[in-house]
Amino acid sequence: MATTRPSANPEADPRVKAVFDDIRATRKTDFINNLWRHLAFDPALLERTWAEVKAVMGTPSALDPLTKELIYIAVSVANACSYCVHSHTAAAKAKGMTPAQHGELLAIVALAGKTNQLATALQVPVDEVFDALR
Amino acid sequence: MATTRPSANPEADPRVKAVFDDIRATRKTDFINNLWRHLAFDPALLERTWAEVKAVMGTPSALDPLTKELIYIAVSVANACSYCVHSHTAAAKAKGMTPAQHGELLAIVALAGKTNQLATALQVPVDEVFDALR
Amino acid sequence: MATTRPSANPEADPRVKAVFDDIRATRKTDFINNLWRHLAFDPALLERTWAEVKAVMGTPSALDPLTKELIYIAVSVANACSYCVHSHTAAAKAKGMTPAQHGELLAIVALAGKTNQLATALQVPVDEVFDALR
Amino acid sequence: MATTRPSANPEADPRVKAVFDDIRATRKTDFINNLWRHLAFDPALLERTWAEVKAVMGTPSALDPLTKELIYIAVSVANACSYCVHSHTAAAKAKGMTPAQHGELLAIVALAGKTNQLATALQVPVDEVFDALR
Amino acid sequence: MATTRPSANPEADPRVKAVFDDIRATRKTDFINNLWRHLAFDPALLERTWAEVKAVMGTPSALDPLTKELIYIAVSVANACSYCVHSHTAAAKAKGMTPAQHGELLAIVALAGKTNQLATALQVPVDEVFDALR
Amino acid sequence: MATTRPSANPEADPRVKAVFDDIRATRKTDFINNLWRHLAFDPALLERTWAEVKAVMGTPSALDPLTKELIYIAVSVANACSYCVHSHTAAAKAKGMTPAQHGELLAIVALAGKTNQLATALQVPVDEVFDALR
Numbered sequence: 001m002a003t004t005r006p007s008a009n010p011e012a013d014p015r016v017k018a019v020f021d022d023i024r025a026t027r028k029t030d031f032i033n034n035l036w037r038h039l040a041f042d043p044a045l046l047e048r049t050w051a052e053v054k055a056v057m058g059t060p061s062a063l064d065p066l067t068k069e070l071i072y073i074a075v076s077v078a079n080a081c082s083y084c085v086h087s088h089t090a091a092a093k094a095k096g097m098t099p100a101q102h103g104e105l106l107a108i109v110a111l112a113g114k115t116n117q118l119a120t121a122l123q124v125p126v127d128e129v130f131d132a133l134r
Numbered sequence: 135m136a137t138t139r140p141s142a143n144p145e146a147d148p149r150v151k152a153v154f155d156d157i158r159a160t161r162k163t164d165f166i167n168n169l170w171r172h173l174a175f176d177p178a179l180l181e182r183t184w185a186e187v188k189a190v191m192g193t194p195s196a197l198d199p200l201t202k203e204l205i206y207i208a209v210s211v212a213n214a215c216s217y218c219v220h221s222h223t224a225a226a227k228a229k230g231m232t233p234a235q236h237g238e239l240l241a242i243v244a245l246a247g248k249t250n251q252l253a254t255a256l257q258v259p260v261d262e263v264f265d266a267l268r
Numbered sequence: 269m270a271t272t273r274p275s276a277n278p279e280a281d282p283r284v285k286a287v288f289d290d291i292r293a294t295r296k297t298d299f300i301n302n303l304w305r306h307l308a309f310d311p312a313l314l315e316r317t318w319a320e321v322k323a324v325m326g327t328p329s330a331l332d333p334l335t336k337e338l339i340y341i342a343v344s345v346a347n348a349c350s351y352c353v354h355s356h357t358a359a360a361k362a363k364g365m366t367p368a369q370h371g372e373l374l375a376i377v378a379l380a381g382k383t384n385q386l387a388t389a390l391q392v393p394v395d396e397v398f399d400a401l402r
Numbered sequence: 403m404a405t406t407r408p409s410a411n412p413e414a415d416p417r418v419k420a421v422f423d424d425i426r427a428t429r430k431t432d433f434i435n436n437l438w439r440h441l442a443f444d445p446a447l448l449e450r451t452w453a454e455v456k457a458v459m460g461t462p463s464a465l466d467p468l469t470k471e472l473i474y475i476a477v478s479v480a481n482a483c484s485y486c487v488h489s490h491t492a493a494a495k496a497k498g499m500t501p502a503q504h505g506e507l508l509a510i511v512a513l514a515g516k517t518n519q520l521a522t523a524l525q526v527p528v529d530e531v532f533d534a535l536r
Numbered sequence: 537m538a539t540t541r542p543s544a545n546p547e548a549d550p551r552v553k554a555v556f557d558d559i560r561a562t563r564k565t566d567f568i569n570n571l572w573r574h575l576a577f578d579p580a581l582l583e584r585t586w587a588e589v590k591a592v593m594g595t596p597s598a599l600d601p602l603t604k605e606l607i608y609i610a611v612s613v614a615n616a617c618s619y620c621v622h623s624h625t626a627a628a629k630a631k632g633m634t635p636a637q638h639g640e641l642l643a644i645v646a647l648a649g650k651t652n653q654l655a656t657a658l659q660v661p662v663d664e665v666f667d668a669l670r
Numbered sequence: 671m672a673t674t675r676p677s678a679n680p681e682a683d684p685r686v687k688a689v690f691d692d693i694r695a696t697r698k699t700d701f702i703n704n705l706w707r708h709l710a711f712d713p714a715l716l717e718r719t720w721a722e723v724k725a726v727m728g729t730p731s732a733l734d735p736l737t738k739e740l741i742y743i744a745v746s747v748a749n750a751c752s753y754c755v756h757s758h759t760a761a762a763k764a765k766g767m768t769p770a771q772h773g774e775l776l777a778i779v780a781l782a783g784k785t786n787q788l789a790t791a792l793q794v795p796v797d798e799v800f801d802a803l804r
Contacts, residue, residue, distance in 0.1 A: 001257055001259070001354060001796050001800070001801040001802075001803060002256060002257045002258060002259055002801065002802050002803050003255065003256055003257045003353060003354060003357040003358075003802050004256055004370070004802050005802045005803055031263070033261050033263075033264075034258045034259055034260070034261050035249070035252070035253055035256075035258050038256045038258045039252065039256070041367055041370075041371065042367070042368075042370075042371025042372075042374070042375070044371070044375075044725075045252075045371050045374060045375050045378075048375075048722065048725070049248070049249065049252065049378070052245055052248070052718065052722075053245065053249070055714075055718070056238075056241045056242055056245045057242070057245070061234075061238055062232065062234040062235045062237075062238050063204075063235055063238050063239070063242075067201050067204065068238075068242055070197075070201065070204075070205055071204055071205060071208045071239060071242045071243065071246070072242055072245075072246045073523070074205045074208040074209050074212075075208050075209070075211070075212045075242075075243055075246035075247060075250065075385070076246055076250055077209070077519055077522050077523040078208075078209045078212030078213050078519065079212050079246070079247065079250040079251075079254075079348065080348040080522055080615065080616040080617065081250035081253050081254050081348065082260065082522075082525060083253040083254075083258045083259075083260055084246065084249060084250050084253050085522060085523060085525055085539060086260045086261075086264040086265070086525060086537060086539060087260075087261070087264055089264070089266075089523075089539040090263070090264040090539075098196065099577055099578070100195075100196040100578075101196045101197055102540070102577075102578075103196075103577065103578025103580070103581050104190075104195055104196050104197050104202075104578075105197070105205060105523075106519075106520055106523050106524070106578065106581060107190045107578070107580075107581050107584075108190055108191070108197075108202055108205045108206055108209075109205065109209050109519045109520075109523055110516040110517070110519045110520050110523075110581075110585070111186055111187065111190045111191070111206075111516065112205070112206045112209035112210055112213075112218065112519075113209060113213065113515040113516050113518060113519035114183070114186070114512040114513065114515050114516040115169070115183065115187070115215075115218060115512070116209065116210055116213040116215035116218050116515060117213075117479050117480065117508075117511045117512045117514075117515035117611075118169070118173065118179075118183065118508060118511075118512050119169055119215050119217040119218050120213075120215055120217075120479050120482050120484075120487060121137065121475070121479045121487060121491075121507075121508050121511055121512075122136060122137055122138055122169075122172040122173070122508070123135055123136045123137045123484060123487055123488060124136060124168045124169050124172045124217045125135070125136055125168055125217075125669070126168070126216065126217055126220045126221075126671050127167045127168050127220075127221070129165070129167075129224070130167075130220040130221055130223070130224040130671070131220070131671040131672065132223075132671075132672050132673050132674050132675045133393075133671060133672050133675055135488060135662050135666070135667040135668075135669060136667065136668050136669050137487060137488060137491040137492075137668050138504070138668050139668045139669055175501055175504075175505065176501070176502075176504075176505030176506075176508065176509070178505070178509075178591075179505050179508060179509050179512075182509075182588065182591070183512070186584065186588075189580075189584070207389070209519070211385050211388050211389040212385065213482065214388055214482040214749065214750040214751065215482065216388075216391060219388060219389060219391055219673060220391060220671060220673060223389075223673040224673075233711055233712070234712075236674070236711075236712075237711065237712030237714070237715050238712075239389075240385075240386060240389050240390070240712070240715060241712070241714075241715050241718075243385045243386075243389055244382040244383070244385045244386050244389075244715075244719070245382065246385075247381040247382050247384060247385035248378040248379065248381050248382040249378070250381060251345050251346065251374075251377045251378045251380075251381035251745075252374055252377075252378050254345050254348055254350075254353060255341070255345040255353060255357075255373075255374050255377055255378075256374070257350060257353055257354060259803075260537050264537070265537040265538065266537075266538050266539050266540050266541045267527075267537060267538050267541055269528050269532070269533040269534075269535060269622060269793055269795070270533065270534050270535050270792060270793045270794060270795055271534050271621060271622060271625040271626075271791065271792055271793045272534050272638070272792055273534045273535055299799070301797050301799075301800075302794045302795055302796070302797050303785070303788070303789055303792075303794050306792045306794045307788065307792070309635055309638075309639060310635070310636075310638075310639025310640075310642065310643070312457075312639070312643075313639050313642060313643050313646075313788075316454065316457070316643075317646070317784070317785065317788065320450065320454075320781055320784070321781065321785070323446075323450070324774075324777045324778055324781045325778070325781070329770075329774055330768065330770040330771045330774050331740075331771055331774050331775070331778075335737050335740065336774075336778055338733075338737065338741055339740055339741060339744045339775060339778045339779065339782070340778055340781075340782045342741045342744040342745050342748075343653075343744050343745070343747070343748045343778075343779050343782035343783060343786065344782055344786055345745070346744075346745045346748030346749050347616065347748050347782070347783065347786040347790075348616040349616065349786035349789055349790055350796065351789035351790075351794045351795075351796055352782065352785060352786050352789050354796045354797075354800040354801070355796075355797070355800055357800070357802075358799070358800040366732065368731075368732040369732045369733055371732075372726075372731055372732050372733050372738075373733070373741060375726045376726055376727070376733075376738055376741045376742055376745075377741065377745055379722055379723065379726045379727070379742075380741070380742045380745035380746055380749075380754065381745060381749065382719070382722070383705070383719065383723070383754060384745065384746055384749040384751035384754050385749075386705070386709065386715075386719065387705055387751050387753040387754050388749075388751055388753075389673065390672060390673055390674055390705075390708045390709070391671055391672045391673045392672060392704045392705050392708045392753045393671070393672055393704055393753075394403050394704070394752065394753055394756045394757075395703045395704050395756075395757070397701070397703075397760070398403070398703075398756040398757055398759075398760040399403040399404065399756070400403075400404050400405050400406050400407045400759075401403060401404050401407055401661075403659055403661070403756060404658060404659045404660060404661055405657065405658055405659045405755060405756060405759040405760075406658055406772070433665070435663045435665075435666075436660045436661055436662070436663050437651070437654070437655055437658075437660050440658045440660045441654065441658070443769055443772075443773060444769070444770075444772075444773025444774075444776065444777070446773070446777075447654075447773050447776060447777050447780075450777075451650070451651065451654065451780070454647055454650070455647065455651070458640075458643045458644055458647045459644070459647070463636075463640055464634065464636040464637045464639075464640050465606075465637055465640050465641070465644075469603050469606065470640075470644055472599075472603065472606075472607055473606055473607060473610045473641060473644045473645065473648070474644055474647075474648045476607045476610040476611050476614075477610050477611070477613070477614045477644075477645055477648035477649060477652065477787070478648055478652055479611070480610075480611045480614030480615050481614050481648070481649065481652040481656075481750065482750040483652035483655050483656055483750065484662065485655040485656075485660045485661075485662055486648070486651060486652050486655050488662045488663075488666040488667070489662075489663070489666055491666075491668075492665070492666040500598065502597075502598040503598045503599055505598075506592075506597055506598050506599050506604075507599070507607060509592045510592055510593070510599075510604055510607045510608055510611075511607065511611055513588055513589065513592045513593070513608075514607070514608045514611035514612055514615075514620070515611060515615065516585070516588070517571070517585065517589070517620060518611065518612055518615040518617035518620050519615075520571070520575065520581075520585065521571055521617055521619040521620050522615075522617055522619075523539065524538060524539055524540055524571075524574040524575070525537055525538045525539045526538060526570045526571050526574045526619045527537070527538055527570055527619075528570070528618065528619055528622045528623075529569050529570050529622075529623070531567070531569075531626070532569075532622040532623055532625070532626040533622070534625075535795070609791070613787050613790050613791040614787065616790050618790075618793060621790060621791060621793055622793060625791075641791075642787075642788055642791050642792070645787045645788075645791055646784040646785070646787045646788050646791075647784065648787075649783040649784050649786060649787035650780040650781065650783050650784035651780070652783060653747055653748065653776075653779045653780045653782075653783035654776060654779075654780045656747050656750055656752075656755060657743070657747045657755060657759075657775075657776050657779055657780075658776070659752060659755055659756060
């Protein structure tokens with residue numbers, strides 16, 4: 001199910017075509033996953049979202065590509081976004097995530113979920129030493 | 135403010151003392167941060183939680199220590215746990231997180247927060263190719 | 269899938285029948301959507317929930333009906349409630365939401381999701397000027 | 403800090419006074435906690451919210467009063483609502499929650515936070531046997 | 537759909553077999569639900585998770601078994617974990633949850649969801665009297 | 671408290687100065703709120719975030735400016751972002767939000783929080799009629 005029906009021919013819109021072409025060129029594949037097809041009904045939103053994904057995830061930077069995907073999965077799990085957990089887990093595997101790394105990612109995400117609840121339940125005061133404004 | 139008042143002398147309980155001693159030995163510091171002081175009212179919960187933190191975060195493994203802290207921060211942000219964001223950001227800095235890496239972590243967390251909302255709002259169907267059960 | 273099985277004949281209970289009749293009369297349709305069918309196992313909960321929906325969403329007020337649905341969708345997305353995103357997106361379309369408005373709603377929800385994560389990750393202190401208690 | 407400034411004399415409004423009087427009579431105390439003072443700017447919202455709290459939490463029912471508070475705390479922790487965690491933890495203590503019960507509540511909330519993340523990260527398919535619609 | 541494919545014969549790994557055997561013995565059934573099958577790719581994570589579930593949920597303690605399940609469901613709902621809501625609702629029914637108790641659980645969870653949003657929207661200051669550090 | 675310490679003179683960086691100048695010009699005020707000061711440690715993240723805020727919130731569009739702020743507040747409440755709730759509630763008041771509209775916004779956000787929990791707890795199947803892919 002979905003809340004919008006993608007156009008049968010989204011690339012009839014030249015702005016959509018330009019984004020899809022850039023996705024294909026950047027990822028070196030003809031496959032356009034559903035998120036982009038569903039976003040195409042609003043070309044400005046599609047353009048802004050893809051530009052940000054490309055800038056943040058697709059540009060060489062201070063963190064390596066696999067680490068970036070692990071962080072992306074962690075947020076998606078905490079936000080309970082089923083589509084995002086699926087798509088970024090697949091992306092992490094494509095970038096070399098091993099089963100050991102996957103298991104360890106889950107262990108950290110689960111532990112953080114647990115201690116987050118404890119700290120919130122106890123309303124633990126933040127230690128002065130953690131304050132960057134000191 | 136907090137929902138429990140830590141004991142003035144938590145280490146009078148030998149189970150608490152054993153955990154605090156292990157925290158000090160493992161971290162090579164006398165500092166015991168507030169989460170552990172507030173958890174000490176329930177020694178079994180304190181023991182289980184510290185054992186898991188030590189096993190997941192303090193043992194050499196498939197992910198390097200800084201990557202593990204970045205993932206921990208990401209989950210804590212998504213769960214809106216103020217204490218955890220503060221303590222794990224401090225821990226990541228202690229493990230060498232540079233401002234460039236910090237900025238990039240935030241960029242990924244923010245982007246994931248954004249696309250998580252889009253995928254959920256559109257209720258995008260998961261692409262078949264992402265299914266590990268195929 | 270579901271966690272409760274709706275009764276085959278929920279309107280055998282006069283309290284359920286009264287609520288369903290009011291839903292049909294208020295909405296001018298015979299269609300009773302699944303949320304109400306699943307809530308019918310607890311007539312008191314059904315009554316209280318429908319009374320509140322009718323009072324908040326169905327009464328002329330300071331905000332126009334479409335704006336109210338947009339706010340409802342926004343909360344449902346942030347809470348990752350699949351049923352609610354579907355039902356209120358359909359309701360907003362029925363009340364005249366255009367594709368341009370839909371795209372703009374998603375852009376705001378996505379932007380808020382992004383800046384929420386940034387403000388939480390940075391633990392930005394609230395500016396004094398924003399405090400209504402000043 | 404807050405986003406609204408409560409009136410200096412909220413009970414000048416007879417609808418607010420009626421609710422505050424009922425809170426005092428129901429709880430057998432003169433203390434009106436801040437949530438109600440801040441809600442008083444919208445008498446209809448105040449009335450509806452108090453009526454629901456009284457009906458759900460203050461009426462003899464299938465669950466005992468302490469169990470109801472424990473469930474309330476659990477939701478408030480998962481939603482990261484600081485005010486609610488504080489106020490309902492205080493209420494649970496007033497209703498007899500022992501430190502052992504408090505510790506156990508936290509252990510369950512923490513464990514659920516952990517397994518919730520695992521199930522979401524793995525996107526575990528729901529076992530057929532759990533489906534009430536079978 | 538899922539993000540990992542469980543092994544066809546997970547019990548070929550003796551650590552997995554030991555956990556599955558203990559689940560069967562503890563629960564007095566041959567049924568192993570999907571969460572454990574999907575966790576089996578990482579035996580250490582499986583062991584730690586089951587050990588915690590058994591210690592927290594399966595040991596006689598200050599809270600009765602049904603109350604513990606109700607708290608588990610409440611957290612799972614607030615975290616929007618579909619698998620967990622299904623599995624723990626089934627577990628609560630198996631432990632004797634009546635429809636009246638189920639309806640009342642939902643009423644509390646729903647009310648807490650509502651007042652959580654109100655307290656957060658108003659940014660209500662925590663009353664001094666609720667502070668355990670006083 | 672905060673996790674980063676803003677530079678004493680952030681505008682020494684010309685990229686930061688350009689963004690701050692544009693914020694001042696766009697908003698017709700010298701006031702730069704803390705979110706931007708704290709984001710300034712990463713000029714690329716600052717630029718991208720401000721550009722998106724300006725494009726989505728500051729450009730005449732299909733939704734009026736006040737409606738956009740109400741949606742922003744709704745998401746911020748559901749995500750429990752204290753800073754965002756404060757800053758966008760202040761912004762909505764500056765754009766003309768009346769107390770009646772504020773109360774109604776809260777009523778909708780609270781109701782959505784409540785029905786979100788109910789639909790998730792019941793795992794209500796989405797009605798076919800709500801599916802845009804039909």
